[in-house]
Amino acid sequence: MIFLGIETSCDETAASVVKDGTIILSNVVASSQKLHIKSGGIIPEIAAREQIKCLIPVMRKSLEQCNLKIENLDCLAVTIGPGLIGSLLVGVETAKTLAYLFGKPLVPIDHLIAHFYANWLNPVPNLPQQTPSFPAIGLVASGGHSDLVLLEDHAHFRWLGGTRDDAAGEAFDKIARLLGLPYPGGPAIARLVATGATKAAELGGSHKSRVRLPRPLLNDASFDFSFSGLKTAVLREVESFKKKGEFNEAVIYELAHEVQESITDVLVKKTIRAAQKYKVKSVLLGGGVSANERLREKFRFSTDQARYTLNIPPPNLCTDNAAVVAAAAYFNFKPRSWKKIDVDPGLSLSTKRDDKSLSRTYN
Ligand code: KG4
Ligand code: ZN
Numbered sequence: 001m002i003f004l005g006i007e008t009s010c011d012e013t014a015a016s017v018v019k020d021g022t023i024i025l026s027n028v029v030a031s032s033q034k035l036h037i038k039s040g041g042i043i044p045e046i047a048a049r050e051q052i053k054c055l056i057p058v059m060r061k062s063l064e065q066c067n068l069k070i071e072n073l074d075c076l077a078v079t080i081g082p083g084l085i086g087s088l089l090v091g092v093e094t095a096k097t098l099a100y101l102f103g104k105p106l107v108p109i110d111h112l113i114a115h116f117y118a119n120w121l122n123p124v125p126n127l128p129q130q131t132p133s134f135p136a137i138g139l140v141a142s143g144g145h146s147d148l149v150l151l152e153d154h155a156h157f158r159w160l161g162g163t164r165d166d167a168a169g170e171a172f173d174k175i176a177r178l179l180g181l182p183y184p185g186g187p188a189i190a191r192l193v194a195t196g197a198t199k200a201a202e203l204g205g206s207h208k209s210r211v212r213l214p215r216p217l218l219n220d221a222s223f224d225f226s227f228s229g230l231k232t233a234v235l236r237e238v239e240s241f242k243k244k245g246e247f248n249e250a251v252i253y254e255l256a257h258e259v260q261e262s263i264t265d266v267l268v269k270k271t272i273r274a275a276q277k278y279k280v281k282s283v284l285l286g287g288g289v290s291a292n293e294r295l296r297e298k299f300r301f302s303t304d305q306a307r308y309t310l311n312i313p314p315p316n317l318c319t320d321n322a323a324v325v326a327a328a329a330y331f332n333f334k335p336r337s338w339k340k341i342d343v344d345p346g347l348s349l350s351t352k353r354d355d356k357s358l359s360r361t362y363n
Pocket of ligand 2: 111142143288319320
């Protein structure tokens with residue numbers, strides 16, 4: 001079955017054609033990221049305006065790349081939330097129009113669940129792929145979310161915990177700004193740390209950081225995260241170094257290094273603890289932050305030690321794309337009439353903490 005996925009929840013405009021939920025026939029992503037660099041964060045209005053301009057050309061390109069027409073598709077799938085309302089509306093209203101005009105089934109998709117389906121996509125056609133086994137612990141760490149989920153099978157998951165304030169990617173982005181690094185902050189911090197070791201040594205800094213930042217909620221029994229305190233701790237360090245006239249490249253490197261260590265320590269430790277508690281077979285990563293090489297390295301090491309299968313998508317499938325939307329729709333094939341589909345910007349994996357039945361059926 002051939003699915004067209006459409007994704008416009010944030011600053012990307014993406015369309016992808018996927019066969020049988022695993023084989024990527026095309027995967028086109030346009031981003032308005034450059035337009036947000038000056039502001040250091042996404043301006044929703046600008047993102048949505050760009051998506052209005054880009055979506056039709058992006059879908060056309062995606063279909064052309066695999067010599068298909070909308071008529072040839074078996075199904076359409078679109079992200080309905082969570083995300084920016086204006087951005088989501090562009091994708092959802094376009095998908096509904098196409099479903100109506102061409103009489104195609106349309107599957108509404110939760111963006112966060114979609115991130116996990118990067119692990120079912122085969123990035124290298126014709127090469128055998130390690131399909132994730134259930135039950136699995138999924139960590140989705142992105143710009144807007146940090147959630148730990150127990151995936152029992154394709155249709156059932158339990159939300160175990162999430163961020164109480166800033167998401168991991170948001171923390172990277174905000175802290176990068178404090179350090180004078182560009183948006184998006186995650187890749188900027190990762191790049192600086194990867195290339196900065198030698199430079200810092202030359203400038204009189206050392207790989208052993210002079211700063212030690214907190215690992216928020218690391219030893220807390222819950223599966224929640226909290227990264228806003230880390231941001232405040234960095235702000236204090238920046239102010240203190242500035243006061244002493246010592247806020248230089250070496251210090252920026254040391255802080256970036258320690259920030260990356262702190263965020264990755266917490267994400268890895270809590271995920272492994274959840275895997276142990278729920279006796280799962282595999283650990284799945286998803287979301288932009290899972291493109292972080294240090295995080296991937298730590299996960300490889302700790303899942304190997306604890307003997308869990310680890311599934312990490314290639315970096316281009318960690319960040320927002322529409323192939324994951326098509327894959328999620330294939331494995332959770334629950335089409336709904338276009339008349340009953342609407343955007344849900346606040347869509348959340350979480351259920352109330354005092355809710356006795358934490359289990360939720362997808363769709
Ligand atoms: O999943 P995503 O593309 O969009 C959302 O759904 O939010 O994630 C974007 C986030 C940004 O906060 C960005 O800084 C972070 O993912 N990110 C990274 C890396 N690449 C993207 N964070 C750390 N290291 C990276 N290599
Ligand atoms: Zn995302």
